Amino acid sequence: MPAHAITVLMIEDNPIHARLIQNLLDASDLTYDLLTADSLAKGIERLDQGKIDVVLLDLVLPDSAEIATLESVRAAAPDIPIIVLTSLDDVSLAAKAVEAGAQDYLIKTDVNSMLLARSIHYAIERFRALSGEWDAPMFRLAQQQFLKAAQIMGLDDNIRERLLFPQRTHVVTLPFRRDEYNLVETVFGYRVQHLLTMGPTKGGIRYHEDVNLGETSALAMWMTWKCALMNLPFGGAKGGVRIDPTELSRRELQRLTRRYTSEIINIIGPDKDIPAPDMGTDEQVMAWIMDTYSQQAGYTVPGVVTGKPVVLGGSLGRKEATGRGLVYLIEAAAKHIGLSLNEASAVVQGFGNVGSNTVRFLEEDGVKVVAVSDVTTGIYNANGLSLQSLIDYIAENRFLKGYPEGDEVSNEELLELPCDILAPAALQNQITGENADRVTCKMLAEGANGPTTLEADEILNNKGVFILPDVLGNAGGVTVSYFEWVQDTQNYMWSLKEINNRLHEILLDAFERTVARSVGDNIDMRTAALIEGINRVTQAKLLRGVFP
Ligand code: GLU
Numbered sequence: 001m002p003a004h005a006i007t008v009l010m011i012e013d014n015p016i017h018a019r020l021i022q023n024l025l026d027a028s029d030l031t032y033d034l035l036t037a038d039s040l041a042k043g044i045e046r047l048d049q050g051k052i053d054v055v056l057l058d059l060v061l062p063d064s065a066e067i068a069t070l071e072s073v074r075a076a077a078p079d080i081p082i083i084v085l086t087s088l089d090d091v092s093l094a095a096k097a098v099e100a101g102a103q104d105y106l107i108k109t110d111v112n113s114m115l116l117a118r119s120i121h122y123a124i125e126r127f128r129a130l131s132g133e134w135d136a137p138m139f140r141l142a143q144q145q146f147l148k149a150a151q152i153m154g155l156d157d158n159i160r161e162r163l164l165f166p167q168r169t170h171v172v173t174l175p176f177r178r179d180e181y182n183l184v185e186t187v188f189g190y191r192v193q194h195l196l197t198m199g200p201t202k203g204g205i206r207y208h209e210d211v212n213l214g215e216t217s218a219l220a221m222w223m224t225w226k227c228a229l230m231n232l233p234f235g236g237a238k239g240g241v242r243i244d245p246t247e248l249s250r251r252e253l254q255r256l257t258r259r260y261t262s263e264i265i266n267i268i269g270p271d272k273d274i275p276a277p278d279m280g281t282d283e284q285v286m287a288w289i290m291d292t293y294s295q296q297a298g299y300t301v302p303g304v305v306t307g308k309p310v311v312l313g314g315s316l317g318r319k320e321a322t323g324r325g326l327v328y329l330i331e332a333a334a335k336h337i338g339l340s341l342n343e344a345s346a347v348v349q350g351f352g353n354v355g356s357n358t359v360r361f362l363e364e365d366g367v368k369v370v371a372v373s374d375v376t377t378g379i380y381n382a383n384g385l386s387l388q389s390l391i392d393y394i395a396e397n398r399f400l401k402g403y404p405e406g407d408e409v410s411n412e413e414l415l416e417l418p419c420d421i422l423a424p425a426a427l428q429n430q431i432t433g434e435n436a437d438r439v440t441c442k443m444l445a446e447g448a449n450g451p452t453t454l455e456a457d458e459i460l461n462n463k464g465v466f467i468l469p470d471v472l473g474n475a476g477g478v479t480v481s482y483f484e485w486v487q488d489t490q491n492y493m494w495s496l497k498e499i500n501n502r503l504h505e506i507l508l509d510a511f512e513r514t515v516a517r518s519v520g521d522n523i524d525m526r527t528a529a530l531i532e533g534i535n536r537v538t539q540a541k542l543l544r545g546v547f548p
Contacts, residue, residue: 005031006120007051011043011073012036012058012085017108021056021085021116028117040064044076054120055082059097067096074101081127083119085111091152092458098144099454103127105151115157122161129165136214138428142221144454149530152523159538163224166194166217167235172263176256179249187256188212188242191264193273194220195235197540200271202227202234202478202485204278204307205285207256211240215428219278222449223478225533226471229510232482237273239264245280246375257285261292268293270303270489276481277307279352279427283319287312303488306481315484316496318477321503323357323425325476326447327365328504329468330421332511333443337466339420342366347419347441349373349411350426351390351400354447354474358423359387371409371417373426374400378414381406415439424451431456439465446470452526461524469526471533472507472514479506 008025012018018036025032035052037043040063046052055077059069073082081103086093094105103123106116130140143164150160170191175184190213193201203223206216216238223236241260245253267273277286286308293304302313310316317324334341346367348355351374359369368384376399379385385406393403401408415422415430416438424430425447431439433455444460445468446452452460452467460467480503487493510532518528 005033006053006124007033007035008054008056008120009035009037009043009046009052010056011040011061012056013038013061014058017058020108024111024113024116027113030117030120040069040072043073047073047077047080052077052080054124055080056085057082058085066093067100070097070100070102081123083123091148094151095144095148095454095458098147118157118161126164133171133213134217136212136218138218138450139214141450141453142218145526145530146221146534148454149527149534152527153531153534155534156538159541162541163195163534163537166192166220167196168193168267169213169217170264170267171213172260174259174263176259178252189240189260189263190216191237191239191267191273192216192220193235193237193267195224195537197537197544198228198235199233201237201273202232202276202481203237203239204276205239205281206278207241207243207245207280209242209244211242216240219449222471224537225530226475226478228533228536229471229514229529230475230479230506231536232478234482238278239275253285254288257288258292261289265293265296268304270301270485274303274485275305276478277353282353283307283309283314303485306484308484313488315480315487315499316494317499317503318480318484319353320357320360321480322354322447322474322477324361324500325479325503325507326354326358326423326445326473327361328476328507329473329511330362330443330445331365332508333445333466333468336515337442339442344368344420345370346421346423347371347414347417349414349424349430350448351394352425355425356387356391358425358447363387367421370419371414372400373411373414376401378409378411379403379406380409380414380417421445424448427451429453431460433459436460441465444468446473449474457524457526467525469529472510472529475510476503476507479503
């Protein structure tokens with residue numbers, strides 16, 4: 001714990017509780033100065049005078065109640081970590097508090113002096129780390145989801161603090177020359193390894209103009225839970241380059257990929273960290289990564305990436321695995337909620353690899369896909385769209401804009417269309433507290449990573465929408481990536497039938513464990529899936545112990 005004194009402002013109106021907290025602080029190893037305020041107004045007045053390191057906040061005060069209290073303090077002190085102290089063991093309130101900007105949530109009757117001291121220490125540490133590069137809405141969402149699950153499952157505090165941030169992050173800048181200019185740009189790239197406990201790390205590489213350290217870290221954390229939920233022997237990782245790939249020529253894409261690969265070459269490898277495609281990257285990009293890595297090694301190393309072309313040691317079925325897996329899960333979920341698929345309608349947001357394959361397998365199941373979208377537009381046809389006709393149009397026009405067999409709708413409108421199954425398979429942060437009320441589907445099948453905020457989760461769960469959360473819904477991709485890696489390291493190729501059967505078995509097992517936990521513990525599907533994953537990681541961490 002830090003040696004210098006921490007100035008703690010406690011805003012608490014109940015003198016007995018204030019006394020309890022002070023006793024706990026006294027008994028802890030913190031050096032602190034304690035200031036107290038017994039109303040919101042007095043607390044804010046004190047904050048205005050400055051020099052506070054951390055706020056301990058009771059949400060129910062004589063002049064303000066609940067989340068409004070937190071919002072007022074957050075607004076008055078945007079640069080100070082806040083720990084909510086409450087007497088309620090209320091998970092949804094805790095989740096709301098973290099969403100509204102609290103660093104932690106403690107229950108007064110459960111807290112001891114060590115827990116309080118650690119919470120203060122880490123709230124300050126996390127707050128520092130969250131400014132700048134780390135500060136992305138997606139990373140906040142990933143941490144909030146984790147904290148919610150951790151609280152419900154009563155996670156060991158040592159493990160909780162270890163898992164909130166990635167174990168390794170690698171930030172690079174690389175020189176990049178476009179075809180038509182003689183200018184050299186500096187481009188940012190990342191590779192984040194969230195957890196090294198379970199085996200090599202695993203996760204895709206994303207090319208997108210919004211990529212940053214926080215976003216990559218969120219995606220790496222989700223990979224950890226996803227791999228653990230599927231019982232794969234990997235920890236989570238993710239990489240990315242901050243660039244708009246739709247503007248790049250093939251030659252530019254190749255140059256960028258080879259240079260990025262050489263910048264991360266020391267931290268990837270079949271035994272270390274195995275990249276794969278994600279948004280903005282594909283089989284060809286994986287081929288270039290494999291080639292660049294192999295040139296340095298001096299021999300061909302197919303197992304350094306997955307999602308490669310089959311001829312280079314890629315796996316049959318990998319390309320369509322995420323969409324196929326999502327539809328396997330939709331089938332299981334439909335059975336679970338009593339939805340007949342050949343009478344059902346679906347809306348799919350996104351028409352990249354995941355979106356288009358989801359449409360394909362839904363169509364095969366007799367589902368009427370009434371709307372799809374890409375970056376240019378959404379297309380709606382209440383009588384159903386034809387996949388082949390959409391693919392033909394895109395082959396000619398690259399984007400959906402102008403597609404004649406349906407009406408144009410915006411991406412926002414698309415999410416609110418009447419349907420049974422809504423499958424977001426594009427960007428994060430699509431279903432939020434703002435639009436969740438207007439989402440009408442019976443089932444939300446997440447092909448994308450992080451499409452739903454915590455606030456939206458609560459609204460959808462209250463409406464009775466069945467959610468296939470991302471770490472389960474899109475896990476087909478990494479599962480077949482695992483098969484690809486196994487085939488590469490054993491030099492033994494499997495048939496497509498074998499791959500699809502094994503994929504089905506693994507996904508169904510994860511689905512059933514998640515549903516059983518969700519029903520048994522009366523928790524939402526996302527939290528249940530996360531707890532399944534976190535449990536496995538926790539067991540592994542406890543068994544390995546702390547080095548040295
Ligand atoms: N990028 C994909 C995901 O988010 C696949 C990762 C992999 O295959 O390693 O799950």
